[in-house]
Amino acid sequence: MAIKFGRPIEIRDPSTRPAAPPLDLTIRPRRNRKTEWARRLVRENVLTTDDLIWPMFVVDGTNQRVQVASMPGVERLSVDQIVRDAERAAKLDIPCIALFPFTEPSLRDEHGTEAANPENLICKTVRAIKKEFPQIGVLCDVALDPYTSHGHDGLIEDGRILNDETVAVLVQQSLVQAQAGCDVIAPSDMMDGRIGAIREALDAAGYLDVQIMAYAAKYASAFYGPFRDAIGSAKALTGDKRTYQMDPANTDEAIREVELDLAEGADMVMVKPGMPYLDIVRRVKETFGVPTFAYQVSGEYAMIAAAANNGWLDGDRAMMESLLAFKRAGANGVLTYFAPAAAEKLRQQG
Numbered sequence: 001m002a003i004k005f006g007r008p009i010e011i012r013d014p015s016t017r018p019a020a021p022p023l024d025l026t027i028r029p030r031r032n033r034k035t036e037w038a039r040r041l042v043r044e045n046v047l048t049t050d051d052l053i054w055p056m057f058v059v060d061g062t063n064q065r066v067q068v069a070s071m072p073g074v075e076r077l078s079v080d081q082i083v084r085d086a087e088r089a090a091k092l093d094i095p096c097i098a099l100f101p102f103t104e105p106s107l108r109d110e111h112g113t114e115a116a117n118p119e120n121l122i123c124k125t126v127r128a129i130k131k132e133f134p135q136i137g138v139l140c141d142v143a144l145d146p147y148t149s150h151g152h153d154g155l156i157e158d159g160r161i162l163n164d165e166t167v168a169v170l171v172q173q174s175l176v177q178a179q180a181g182c183d184v185i186a187p188s189d190m191m192d193g194r195i196g197a198i199r200e201a202l203d204a205a206g207y208l209d210v211q212i213m214a215y216a217a218k219y220a221s222a223f224y225g226p227f228r229d230a231i232g233s234a235k236a237l238t239g240d241k242r243t244y245q246m247d248p249a250n251t252d253e254a255i256r257e258v259e260l261d262l263a264e265g266a267d268m269v270m271v272k273p274g275m276p277y278l279d280i281v282r283r284v285k286e287t288f289g290v291p292t293f294a295y296q297v298s299g300e301y302a303m304i305a306a307a308a309n310n311g312w313l314d315g316d317r318a319m320m321e322s323l324l325a326f327k328r329a330g331a332n333g334v335l336t337y338f339a340p341a342a343a344e345k346l347r348q349q350g
């Protein structure tokens with residue numbers, strides 16, 4: 001009996017093989033899986049580095065790399081360090097990075113004022129990256145939660161999240177980001193009408209080429225927990241986001257949300273979270289045929305990383321399989337904290 005990797009791979013003694021008459025099968029799907037070359041030949045989807053967007057967390061200071069406890073392997077970086085990681089992204093051929101700030105608690109207030117400060121951490125980071133690596137795509141999240149003392153994405157009055165008043169602030173936030181050199185504005189707030197308002201303001205200010213990737217179908221999800229640790233809004237957050245983020249029970253509603261954001265001028269749309277919502281990715285792609293992205297969010301990353309660190313699953317294989325699943329569902333790309341590790345892996349594979 002041949003032993004490979006500790007497991008028997010063939011039984012040579014015919015007397016131990018159970019007797020069975022051959023099945024009368026014309027079609028045997030296993031023929032196409034019999035060897036590596038055959039599997040390569042019939043493979044329907046591939047993951048490449050072109051599919052990756054790498055989300056990063058920025059923190060004030062210099063020479064800072066602070067581990068995020070609930071996201072093993074992910075750090076908050078000061079601007080100088082983010083520039084180094086942007087260089088790493090460029091060298092790995094990752095087309096685009098996404099930036100999220102950890103805002104000092106003293107700069108957070110009820111109105112999220114810091115969001116529209118042209119000198120805020122995000123704007124400084126964008127300028128620093130663009131100065132050194134103008135060829136890499138930079139995506140900026142638009143929402144107030146990193147800047148509000150209450151951790152919500154919008155302004156609050158009497159316990160209600162105000163829509164139109166919030167949109168006015170998001171427009172200002174988008175303009176300072178565009179002015180700093182951001183390539184893609186990505187509103188993640190789920191207010192109604194914000195895509196149209198932002199597009200109009202960008203155009204009026206001459207930022208005709210700044211793209212919008214709308215977090216169009218964003219669900220009120222438990223999988224954002226580690227992200228809220230990373231940006232420091234977890235402790236602050238009062239209540240939940242169910243009056244603006246979508247009910248996980250719904251799918252028709254996602255189609256309606258995407259339709260509206262496209263009509264308002266979104267260049268690309270996103271579904272979020274990722275793995276539990278691949279049905280939505282598929283439906284959006286088939287319905288609209290537009291550039292469609294998925295966000296493999298912090299909690300999805302944490303689950304795989306934690307299980308891998310415990311030796312409960314093969315982390316690399318689970319990572320690559322999860323990313324390929326987005327492609328199979330129809331996504332054009334994935335925002336994923338695995339981006340650098342996946343890009344390294346793809347490079348090794350040649």
Ligand SMILES: NCc1[nH]cc(CCC(=O)O)c1CC(=O)O
Nearest residue numbers: 143145188223224227297298299
């Ligand atoms: N509006 C902020 C925002 N932008 C991206 C994420 C989550 C990303 C992740 O979990 O990785 C969130 C959190 C939230 O809506 O509470």
Ligand SMILES: [Mg+2]
Nearest residue numbers: 190191192257
């Ligand atoms: Mg909407």
